[in-house]
Structures are given as C-alpha cells and as structure tokens.
Amino acid sequence: MKIFDAHCDVLSKLLENPELDFVHERHRLDVTLDRMVEANIGVQNFAIYLSERMSRQFQFVLDSIDLFCQRILSNPQMRFVRSKNDLRRVAAEGSIGAMLSLEGVDALQENLANVRILFYLGVRSVGITWNYANWAADGVLEPRRGGLTELGRNLVKECNRIGMILDVSHLSERGFWELAELSNKPFIASHSNVYAVRQHPRNLNDEQIKSIISSEGVMGITFVSPFVDAVQPVAIDKLLPHIDRVCSLGGSRHLGLGSDFDGIKEWMIGLEHAGKYGQLVELLQKHYSESDVKRFVYGNWYDFYSKHLPDGQAN
Known part of the structure; x- marks a missing residue:
C-alpha cells in the first residue's frame, strides 16, 4: 500500500550535517531512500526547517532547496512534484514524488517577494510559524498567545493569490482562527494530533479540526510521541484514538499522515523510522476498512493536492 507523508525534516539534518548519506544512512536519518523504497512511500513532502542560528537568513532556505535538488532529486527514483500533472505522473509510473514545504517564514524577512520566489522554485506549502513568534504571527508556545500581525495577514492573502497552500501546524490558536477567517482557500495541518485525546499545545481542538474539514483541507496525524500520549514510551496503537x-x-476524508520523521527526538514503538510504515498499515487494517486505510495513508493527501496544486506540465 502506497504512503503519502506530508512532513519530514530530513533536509534540516542534511543542511546541518552535509556528510550524511540520504540513500543509505540508517543511524542518524529516519527517512532515507532505502527506507522509502522499503515502505512503498509514493509521495514525501520535505520541509525546509532552519535551526535558530539559521532561521532569519533567506540564503539558508535557498541552500536547502539546492540540497533537495542535489541530494534527493538526483536519485533516479525521485520526481519533483510541483503541479497536478507531476503528481499524476508519479502515481502512474511508480516513482517517488518529492514535494517542498517551508516550516516557519522567519527567513522571508517580511518580504513577500521571497514567498513568490519560493513558489517559482517549487515550494507548495508554507507553515507561518514554528513554535514561537516571528514577524507574521505567534506560534503555539509564545506566552502572549497573539495571532497574525498585519504583515502576516498580507502573507495569507498573497499565499491565497499565488496558490501557496497554508499550513497551520505550529500556529497559535488565535492565529489559526484569524487565518481561517481570512483565507479564501483550503488550508492544512501537515503534522498535528488531537487535543481531546492528548492535551498538548501542538495538538488541535475539535473546533479547529472541524474548521479544517469545512475548509476542505487535510490534517496529518504525526508520530511525535509526546503529541500522541502522556505516558512514554508510546506504542503504535496509541495513534488509533x-x-x-x-x-x-x-x-475520514480529511485525515492523512505527517510523520515529522527527522524532527522527532522520542520515537514511537513500531514507528522508529520511515521503513516501519508497514506495521502502521497492518494495524490500521485491523480496525478500518481497506478503502479507509488507503485514504488515510495515501488517498486523502493525494486527492487534496490533485485539486490544489497548480496546473502544469510534468517534469
């Protein structure tokens, strides 16, 4: 069964540690090409996430895109997904689709030209914040619990205009509701869980989840142990609630996966790396219909992006 993973941080590790081998590394990377093939990953979204020392420099965003091209797309199994036609092509030919997203807009330096440049370069979704405040909004751990700034509101409008998909994972609750009111396009939560199950600030409450559903967006269940359950270590079946x-x-048609592999410090038992997706599929097949499982692990994200990526020729 094919897998569509809406969020991993392997690019950040490659940027910080250029010696890492994306194809074969099994000690310091969760997502490798070998493991993607093993797990039958059909599409992987690679997040551009910058550590604090890099977070305000646009050059490091560009360096991350260069790494993506040089270290990931250079492998013949991989195909860059920037358009609807690209997505259809990887599904038809059985290659692995690779998408780009930005996690936190700090490095855009309050300049909307930079978000347009990233769109030209193939970035297709933007998470406005990481956990703390930046020039556009407050993150979920910012003590003042603010929302969007005026510049952040302009960012939302510009993303809507050019077709950049907005991602509310990490955004403060007030920012979430301001974005939901302002956006005229569907939005996503690429890697967030359910607050009613696990009361963690990174998780979404029921009203937020219903808002994503009503916007025709998708929510990616994530494998970060503290977001899943309060008692550690966490077994894979704790994802079921x-x-x-x-x-x-x-x-059920707005639910996908957003592993956060390579951004995880405490792994779930049975989901320690991307090669373990088969165990998740087997678990889901015991509790849901085959058609539901296919939608959860691949189809819902595929359907969303097949509607909301730009038109264009396959590469």
Whole structure:
C-alpha cells in the first residue's frame, strides 16, 4: 500500500550535517531512500526547517532547496512534484514524488517577494510559524498567545493569490482562527494530533479540526510521541484514538499522515523510522476498512493536492 507523508525534516539534518548519506544512512536519518523504497512511500513532502542560528537568513532556505535538488532529486527514483500533472505522473509510473514545504517564514524577512520566489522554485506549502513568534504571527508556545500581525495577514492573502497552500501546524490558536477567517482557500495541518485525546499545545481542538474539514483541507496525524500520549514510551496503537476522533468529527476524508520523521527526538514503538510504515498499515487494517486505510495513508493527501496544486506540465 502506497504512503503519502506530508512532513519530514530530513533536509534540516542534511543542511546541518552535509556528510550524511540520504540513500543509505540508517543511524542518524529516519527517512532515507532505502527506507522509502522499503515502505512503498509514493509521495514525501520535505520541509525546509532552519535551526535558530539559521532561521532569519533567506540564503539558508535557498541552500536547502539546492540540497533537495542535489541530494534527493538526483536519485533516479525521485520526481519533483510541483503541479497536478507531476503528481499524476508519479502515481502512474511508480516513482517517488518529492514535494517542498517551508516550516516557519522567519527567513522571508517580511518580504513577500521571497514567498513568490519560493513558489517559482517549487515550494507548495508554507507553515507561518514554528513554535514561537516571528514577524507574521505567534506560534503555539509564545506566552502572549497573539495571532497574525498585519504583515502576516498580507502573507495569507498573497499565499491565497499565488496558490501557496497554508499550513497551520505550529500556529497559535488565535492565529489559526484569524487565518481561517481570512483565507479564501483550503488550508492544512501537515503534522498535528488531537487535543481531546492528548492535551498538548501542538495538538488541535475539535473546533479547529472541524474548521479544517469545512475548509476542505487535510490534517496529518504525526508520530511525535509526546503529541500522541502522556505516558512514554508510546506504542503504535496509541495513534488509533486520534484517528477515531477525527473520523467522529466527519474527517475520514480529511485525515492523512505527517510523520515529522527527522524532527522527532522520542520515537514511537513500531514507528522508529520511515521503513516501519508497514506495521502502521497492518494495524490500521485491523480496525478500518481497506478503502479507509488507503485514504488515510495515501488517498486523502493525494486527492487534496490533485485539486490544489497548480496546473502544469510534468517534469
């Protein structure tokens, strides 16, 4: 069964540690080409995430895109997905689709030209914040719990205009609701879980989840152990209450996966790296119909992006 993973941080590790081998590294990378093939990953979204020492320099965003091209797209199994036609092509030919997203707009330096440049370069979604405040909005751990700034509101409007998909994972709750009111396009939460199941600030409450559903967006269940359960270590079956809750809110067609592999410090038992997706599929098949499982692990993200990526020729 094919997998569509909406978020991993392997680019950040490659940027910080150029010696790492994306193809074969099994000690310091969760996502490698070998493991992607092993797990039958059909599409992987690679996040551009910058550490604090790099976070305000646009050059490091460009360096991350260069790494993506040189170290990931250079492998013949990989195909860059920037358009609807690209997505259809990877599905038809059985190659692995690679997408680009930005996690936190700090490095855009309050300049909307930079978000347009990233769109020209193939970035297709933007998370406005990481956990703390930047020039556009507050993140979920910012103590003042503010929302969007005026510049952040302009960013939302510009992303809507050019077709850049907005990602609310990490955004403060007030920022979430301001974005939901302002945006005229569907939005996503690439890697967030359910607050009603695990009361963690990075998780979304029921009303937020229903808002994503009503916008025709998708929510990616993530494998970060503290977001899943309070008692550590966390077994893989603890994901089921999160999935059940989203489905109970009407989200069975708005639910996907957003692993956060390579951004994880505490791994779930049975999901220690991308090669373990088969165990998740087997678990889901014991609790849901085959058609539901296919939608959860691949189809819902595929359907969303096949509607909301730009038109264009396959590469």
